[in-house]
């Protein structure tokens with residue numbers, strides 16, 4: 001089984017163009033076609049020294065660099081879950097972006113792509129595309145609320161498989177947005193009395209005691225993203241918030257405990273105090289092999305992604321449509337936090 005392809009389609013892709021994203025065999029890196037504006041955005045942010053861009057940097061995927069592919073996807077050849085056929089390039093070599101795969105640290109990531117903004121077309125797009133994207137904004141919650149759910153996956157705990165939303169889910173009404181978030185952040189109910197009747201199936205989700213701190217951590221980060229973007233003169237056409245959280249209860253609990261301990265220790269005492277026990281842990285030997293303790297990973301993550309149509313617009317102020325979308329989403333998060341808090 002070690003003779004697999006060097007790259008394969010990202011299995012946890014929840015939105016966007018089909019098979020647009022590849023990952024390396026070890027799943028740590030993501031490879032996507034380098035469109036000029038997206039490449040320019042990542043290079044500018046990587047090189048910039050402005051404090052306004054410093055504030056954004058923790059909230060975009062780590063940019064590793066570019067890569068030239070020797071071939072391209074063969075759309076006519078059969079494709080399966082683990083391999084994509086390549087054919088030699090007809091024209092000049094195309095560059096790809098190499099980014100960190102945000103899903104990699106998770107065992108069973110629930111992932112939501114929230115497309116931001118009211119304007120979904122670039123000013124340089126041909127008239128027919130502009131007309132199409134205007135219609136798309138009007139036909140979805142993008143036009144009125146500045147955001148829409150592009151797609152999401154939620155693990156089913158009984159089968160251990162990821163369940164994806166259908167394409168049609170994009171066209172839900174603004175009134176259905178809270179229900180959408182409840183589907184993405186379902187409460188696995190331990191106590192049968194608390195079910196509200198509108199909650200998703202019980203074989204999905206985390207208990208409220210884990211879901212609640214995860215929602216609060218995400219909310220805090222999204223508020224920081226909003227603050228960072230309000231100080232930047234950008235047009236983030238077609239960009240998304242990518243929200244990920246661990247749905248495996250054991251891993252999620254480990255991550256939540258670690259995050260909360262970390263917050264406590266960083267605010268009360270110096271990290272020098274709590275680093276004296278690790279020489280004992282590392283010496284553990286089981287079955288003749290040294291047992292390496294796995295470093296806990298955060299239970300959740302949220303980043304901005306997809307900058308293929310993002311431009312810097314000096315002197316023109318922040319992207320009001322994107323800020324509107326973030327405000328809508330923060331309100332939805334607050335509502336969900338309240339519902340989950342009632343189940344604590």
Ligand code: ADP
Pocket residue numbers: 010012013014015016017018020021030032061099100101102103111113240242305306307308
């Ligand atoms: P497109 O132009 O096709 O919309 P995106 O950059 O939006 O390309 O990526 C499409 C999908 O791939 C996203 O919805 C997400 O599921 C996944 N994805 C993109 N970037 C990353 C990343 N850095 N880490 C993990 N998943 C990603």
Ligand code: MN
Pocket residue numbers: 015016238240306
């Ligand atoms: Mn996208």
